[in-house]
Amino acid sequence: MSKMKKGVRLDHISKIYQDPKTGKDFYAVKDTSLTIEPGSFVTLLGPSGCGKTTTLRMIAGFESPDEGEIYLGDEAINALTPNKRDTAMVFQSYALLPHYNVFDNVAYGLKLRKVPKDEIQKRVMRILDLVELTGMEGRMTNQLSGGQQQRVALARALVIEPSVLLFDEPLSNLDAKLRVSMRTEIRRIQQEVGITAIYVTHDQSEAMALSDNIIIMNKGVVAQMGSPQDIYYHPNSEFVADFIGEANFLKGVLDKMDGDHALLKIEGHSSRVPAKAGMTPGTYTVVLRPESAVLANQGGLPCEVTLSCFMGSYQNYHVKVGNTLVKLTDYNPKNKRIYQVGEKCCLAFDPESVHIL
Ligand code: ATP
Numbered sequence: 001m002s003k004m005k006k007g008v009r010l011d012h013i014s015k016i017y018q019d020p021k022t023g024k025d026f027y028a029v030k031d032t033s034l035t036i037e038p039g040s041f042v043t044l045l046g047p048s049g050c051g052k053t054t055t056l057r058m059i060a061g062f063e064s065p066d067e068g069e070i071y072l073g074d075e076a077i078n079a080l081t082p083n084k085r086d087t088a089m090v091f092q093s094y095a096l097l098p099h100y101n102v103f104d105n106v107a108y109g110l111k112l113r114k115v116p117k118d119e120i121q122k123r124v125m126r127i128l129d130l131v132e133l134t135g136m137e138g139r140m141t142n143q144l145s146g147g148q149q150q151r152v153a154l155a156r157a158l159v160i161e162p163s164v165l166l167f168d169e170p171l172s173n174l175d176a177k178l179r180v181s182m183r184t185e186i187r188r189i190q191q192e193v194g195i196t197a198i199y200v201t202h203d204q205s206e207a208m209a210l211s212d213n214i215i216i217m218n219k220g221v222v223a224q225m226g227s228p229q230d231i232y233y234h235p236n237s238e239f240v241a242d243f244i245g246e247a248n249f250l251k252g253v254l255d256k257m258d259g260d261h262a263l264l265k266i267e268g269h270s271s272r273v274p275a276k277a278g279m280t281p282g283t284y285t286v287v288l289r290p291e292s293a294v295l296a297n298q299g300g301l302p303c304e305v306t307l308s309c310f311m312g313s314y315q316n317y318h319v320k321v322g323n324t325l326v327k328l329t330d331y332n333p334k335n336k337r338i339y340q341v342g343e344k345c346c347l348a349f350d351p352e353s354v355h356i357l
Helices: 052-060 102-112 117-130 146-158 176-193 204-210 228-233 238-243
Strands: 008-018 025-036 041-045 067-072 087-090 164-168 196-201 213-218 221-226 248-258 261-266 269-274 282-288 293-296 301-310 314-321 324-331 344-349
Touching (some): 008 052, 025 067, 025 221, 041 052, 052 087, 052 196, 087 146, 117 176, 176 196, 196 204, 213 238, 238 248, 248 324
Parallel strands (some): 041 196, 164 196
Antiparallel strands (some): 008 067, 248 261, 248 282, 261 269, 301 314
16 A cells, blocks of 8 residues: 555544433533544543544544544545545444455445456455455355454455544454454554554453554543553553553652652652652552562561462462552462461562552
8 A cells, every 4th residue: 555644633522412311411522632643553442431432433424523623634524424534444343245255345345436347356355365365255254254254344444545444343243362363463454554543442451452552531531642551651540540450559658859759658668769750748649550569578568468369370469558458460479489368478569660640
């Protein structure tokens, strides 16, 4: 594909729906502005009802925003119908044509666009090669596995050479193993073609594995946008920290600020930790990931073990630090000291791995 890559920009976008129960209007998406770089893979992630699909459907043109403007590259596209936009959507339900074979399903969009027959032949075969379905072109779609049907859906979207590919939970109908292999395929194909991709999911591991950037939504607004590492290690709120991975929240007092570090005191134990510019002494919420701490005989926060569970590749612990329950995962527990329920010990953490909200 030799087209210029295009990014997407939402400029103060809102969508208002009417609640069918109460009859009252509400914002499904509220005053959302964001920029998706050309050629990047971006995932919209968030709890059910947070506005992910509505946002995607507005970009596709299936819904129109009540406020704001959507840009594809430099072009404002609010007024364009879906087929006039330079986008293509891959649906959860595949939405294949049941009485057509694989070739005709993929060729359909090109026929609508009146592309010459010999060019259709070339483009369809090239895309089927890309999604690894060469040799399947004569099969009816009901003779395909779920994974193969999803590849046909992907091929059908890619063959029209859109600038932006939109995915609405495309893997939710597949079993767990196939989801993992298909997501690797989707990432490979997106990178090979160099297309901009916007992907809706509520599966955080899918979002992590696929994305250059993740947009976390909550109640119709963007809670945070950043790389998977950014979001995981530097969440900007308890909501984001809790939504991505597991998080423990501890109360700590920050003191003795110097430059980018400060003294953090939790349950009488002090450590020097990284602090954000502009933080002042006071009480803060501290995010501790379960894999960022271990149990030790001494040195750390005094705690008591309330759960100790062998999980094969890791030992799962719950400990009480004061009145706060902390969850821990100690990887590769073979040949390590295993702490039992009721034991009093210490929770030791790497001070660089805590995050202060
Ligand atoms: P899910 O993960 O469950 O698919 P989502 O984040 O994609 O959720 P949306 O489908 O964007 O959420 O819906 C956002 C809100 O708007 C929800 O409260 C939903 O019930 C509501 N909603 C969606 N479509 C309509 C509609 N056509 N009319 C009224 N309300 C709607």
